[in-house]
Amino acid sequence: MAASAGLTVLRPGMLASVQDLGRPGHRQLGICPGGALDTLALTLANRLVGNPDGAAGLELTMGSCEIRFETATRIAIAGDDFGAALDGVALWPCWSVPVAAGQVLKLAGANRSTLKAGLRTWLAVAGGIDVPVILGSRSTDLKAGFGGHQGRALKKGDRLMLGAPLLDAQRLSRRPFGVRGPDASPDGDDRATVLRVMAGPEFEQFTIASREALWRGPWRITPQSNRMGSRLEGFELKTRRAADMLSSGVIPGTIQVPPSGQPIILMGDAQTTGGYPRIGVVIRADLWKLAQAPLNGRLRLQQVESAAALAAWDERQRYLAQVAQGLVSAGWMAPAQNLAEGEHDAD
Incomplete structure (x- = not known):
């Protein structure tokens, strides 16, 4: 199944770019790994739309953006809550929802008094964002000006293609569902x-x-x-x-x-x-x-110390494994479908 017409950026917000899990293994050339700054959020969003973990999505900064979908698909957002709405219907973080052609996703700005002041969120679309692979990644290197969509941040009017989804038509249109996202709430009296x-x-x-x-x-x-x-x-x-x-x-x-x-x-x-x-x-x-x-x-x-750092990483991987197990049990994801984050550790 070939790539399809995907989405149009109506308003990009402060900074929007195509990102995947990064471009490791090129430090000797002075090339940073880049990729989504929150790989946990992108991984969750990808799993919720049936993508491999490493599929490219959109990193959206401080909300205030609008995106129109040109084809029926499925989307999920993970990260900060910017009051996302699909044609006016609220879309909660870590929820997977079907999208009809022509529907518009809107994210409010970060300064809304009803929301916590966040910075970034990540959007995954079934099939992933289909841009050229450069040095093993679709991520945008904004500093060097390559990768992603023309090596730059997204602008009003940009059109992005989508890859072929792994989901069949029945699962693409399945009713919305969600998973428990990680808690990023500030701690203590000083927030x-x-x-x-x-x-x-x-x-x-x-x-x-x-x-x-x-x-x-x-x-x-x-x-x-x-x-x-x-x-x-x-x-x-x-x-x-x-x-x-x-x-x-x-x-x-x-x-x-x-x-x-x-x-x-x-x-x-x-x-x-x-x-x-x-x-x-x-x-x-x-x-x-x-x-x-x-x-x-x-x-x-x-x-x-190092022992606590390793234990924290193990805890994170257990959380992702629990999410995957739940999606497999629900018939949403094949047992060996996801591309584990550990495969991106070569850098």
Whole structure:
């Protein structure tokens, strides 16, 4: 079954782009893995429309977008709640719904008083977004200008094709259903998002006061944040002595501290090497929380060791396995259909 006319972007919002689970294995070329900043959300949305985990979807930033579907299909959204509605009917996160040709999906803006102030959500469509595969991925590298749809963010009037769905016509039109999504609600009286962090390679080079302040917080996510990194504002972190540092490899989650003393948590589109001291690294299991944390929102960093980081990742994988088991039991997904996230760990 060939690709079909898919959808038209009527309003892209602040930033919308085609993303899949990323482009690993090319760091030696200076190419970042990129991909959806919240792979958990994209994986959930894909499973809810019968796609492999690695199918390309849309990453939508701060809502305020409209999309018209040109063919009958099925969609699911996972991530922040921007009051999505399909022809005026509410569409809840982590729900799978059928769509008729001509229907319009609208997402409200992030500043709606009735919603929590979020940042990003992910849309999956049955069959996936059909754009060229470049270096093993359909993701948009916005910094380098390739991949996705013409290597750029989506604009008003863009038309995207869809791949052939794995679902038959009966399952495509099945009544809506949903699953329990992960809880990204802020914790504590200060409504801060808590991220678990391991000490970085240069942790001991910082002053005692700076090391203590890293965990004490809270930190504010500044509006200068983007897909390359979340810039934080708070206590000025200082090293014990000024010293030049050779550039070293960095990964998403690395917390670098530039001369300003205000840390930056690197995200999916960050550079592959950096010359700032690395005071910590957010554990992989918590990066999805950072992807959804709102601008001007508060963060608290909680120190953990490697055993806790591995246990957190195992817990995340168990959650995805439970979702898959439920979908298999409901006859929605074949037992071996999904492409496990672990197959994208080669980077």
